[in-house]
Amino acid sequence: MSGRKASGPGTQAVEAGRKKEWTGPVVNPPVWRASTHLYEDTAALAKGRPNVDGNFYYGRRGSPTQWALCDALTQLEPGAFGTLLYPSGVAAIAGALMGILDAGDVLLITDNAYEPSRNMAEMLLKPFGIETRYFDPRDLDAFPHAFCDRTRAVLLESPGSLTMEICDVPALAAIARKKGALSLIDNTWAGPLGFPAFERGCDISIMALTKHVGGHSDLMMGSVAAKDEEIYTRLRQRAQLLGQVVSPDDAALALRGLRTMPLRLARSSETALAIAEWLRDRPEVAHVLCPMLPGSPGHDLWKRDFTGGCGLLSFVLKGRRPDAVSRLIDGLEMFGIGFSWGGFESLAIPFEPSRARSATSWPPEGWDRDDRFGVRLAIGLEDRDDLLHDLEQGFAAMERA
Numbered sequence: 001m002s003g004r005k006a007s008g009p010g011t012q013a014v015e016a017g018r019k020k021e022w023t024g025p026v027v028n029p030p031v032w033r034a035s036t037h038l039y040e041d042t043a044a045l046a047k048g049r050p051n052v053d054g055n056f057y058y059g060r061r062g063s064p065t066q067w068a069l070c071d072a073l074t075q076l077e078p079g080a081f082g083t084l085l086y087p088s089g090v091a092a093i094a095g096a097l098m099g100i101l102d103a104g105d106v107l108l109i110t111d112n113a114y115e116p117s118r119n120m121a122e123m124l125l126k127p128f129g130i131e132t133r134y135f136d137p138r139d140l141d142a143f144p145h146a147f148c149d150r151t152r153a154v155l156l157e158s159p160g161s162l163t164m165e166i167c168d169v170p171a172l173a174a175i176a177r178k179k180g181a182l183s184l185i186d187n188t189w190a191g192p193l194g195f196p197a198f199e200r201g202c203d204i205s206i207m208a209l210t211k212h213v214g215g216h217s218d219l220m221m222g223s224v225a226a227k228d229e230e231i232y233t234r235l236r237q238r239a240q241l242l243g244q245v246v247s248p249d250d251a252a253l254a255l256r257g258l259r260t261m262p263l264r265l266a267r268s269s270e271t272a273l274a275i276a277e278w279l280r281d282r283p284e285v286a287h288v289l290c291p292m293l294p295g296s297p298g299h300d301l302w303k304r305d306f307t308g309g310c311g312l313l314s315f316v317l318k319g320r321r322p323d324a325v326s327r328l329i330d331g332l333e334m335f336g337i338g339f340s341w342g343g344f345e346s347l348a349i350p351f352e353p354s355r356a357r358s359a360t361s362w363p364p365e366g367w368d369r370d371d372r373f374g375v376r377l378a379i380g381l382e383d384r385d386d387l388l389h390d391l392e393q394g395f396a397a398m399e400r401a
C-alpha cells in the first residue's frame with residue numbers, strides 16, 4: 001500500500017467496492033445469482049454461520065455482488081459506518097423510518113418532503129402508533145419548538161422535492177441532536193458527491209439509487225447509510241426482519257452506473273445550470289427553482305454546504321393555468337414525460353405542490369398568487385443547444401392556444 005488517499009470523486013467512483021475477494025481476477029464482481037449457499041456437511045450447517053456482513057449464509061443476506069455495492073456506497077459516503085440496500089428508494093425511506101422508530105415515537109418531517117414520504121407517515125407509520133408532525137425547514141427559530149419529549153427523529157430533504165428549497169441542514173441537525181433526536185436526510189438530489197450528509201451533522205443518509213447511481217432508467221433500488229455502528233446494527237436487524245434484499249443483477253447494474261456517476265452528474269449539472277440561466281431570462285417564467293443558479297432561492301446555502309449538484313430543476317410560470325403548462329410540455333419533442341430522474345435522457349412533468357404541503361404555503365409568501373403552476377425538468381446527457389431548442393418550441397406551443 002502506498003498510503004495515498006484516493007481523493008477525487010472520479011477516482012473514488014472507479015475504485016470503490018472493488019475488493020479482490022469480491023472481483024477475483026476480473027474488473028467487476030460477478031453476478032452471484034443465489035438463493036441457497038451450500039454448507040460442507042451437516043455439522044457445518046448445525047454450527048451455522050455468524051450473522052455478519054460478507055458471510056455466506058443464505059441468499060436473503062446477499063452475496064458478493066450486493067456486498068460489493070454496499071461497500072462501494074459506504075466508501076463514497078464520507079463518515080459512513082455501513083450501507084444497506086432496499087428494492088426501491090421508497091423502500092429505503094420506509095426501511096430507515098421503520099428501522100429507528102417505535103410505537104409512541106414522534107417523527108418530524110420537513111414540509112417539502114417527497115410526497116410518498118408524507119403518505120408513508122399517514123398510512124404506514126400512523127397505524128403502527130408513530131405520530132408525524134411537519135415543519136417549515138427554513139424557519140430555524142420555530143424549529144426547536146416543534147420537538148416534544150417523544151420526538152425521536154427528523155426527516156430532512158434538501159433541496160426539497162419539486163420546489164427545491166435548500167435548508168440549513170447543519171443548523172437543523174444540531175438542534176435535533178440537542179433535542180435527542182436522530183437526523184435522517186433524503187439525499188437523492190445531491191448524493192454523497194454533492195452533499196456529505198454525515199459531515200453536515202446527519203445520522204442517516206437515504207438515497208434512491210434508481211436516480212443517479214442507476215443512471216440509465218432501467219433499475220429500481222434504494223440505500224440507507226448509517227453514521228455509526230449502533231444505528232447501522234438496528235437498521236440491519238429490522239431490514240432482515242422485513243426480508244429486504246435486492247437482486248444481484250440489479251446490484252451489478254447499480255455498480256456499473258456508479259462508475260460513471262461523477263461524469264454524468266458533472267455534465268447534467270452544467271447543462272441544467274445553462275438551462276436555468278436561459279429560463280431566468282424568459283418573460284413567461286416567474287421563478288426558476290435551481291439552487292445552483294446564482295440569485296436563486298437557497299443558492300448561498302448551496303454554495304456553503306454542497307460540493308455538487310445535478311440535472312433536476314423546476315420553474316414556475318407567470319400567471320399561467322395548468323392548460324398552458326400542458327401545452328408547453330406536450331410541445332416538447334426531446335423531453336420525455338414521466339416520473340423519476342437521474343437517467344441519461346431528459347424528462348419534464350407538470351407540478352403544483354400545494355396538496356403536499358401543510359406547514360408552509362404554496363405559492364410561498366411574497367410571490368404573486370397567480371404564479372403557482374410549474375414544470376420540473378430532469379436534464380440528461382443530450383446536448384445543451386438541442387434541449388434549449390426543444391424548450392423554445394415548448395414555449396411557442398404554449399402560446400398557440
Ligand SMILES: *Cc1c(COP(=O)(O)O)cnc(C)c1O
Nearest residue numbers: 088089090114186188208210221
Ligand atoms: C424518486 C425519489 C425517491 C424514491 O425512489 P424510488 O426508487 O422511485 O422508490 C425518494 N426520494 C426522492 C427525493 C426521489 O426523487
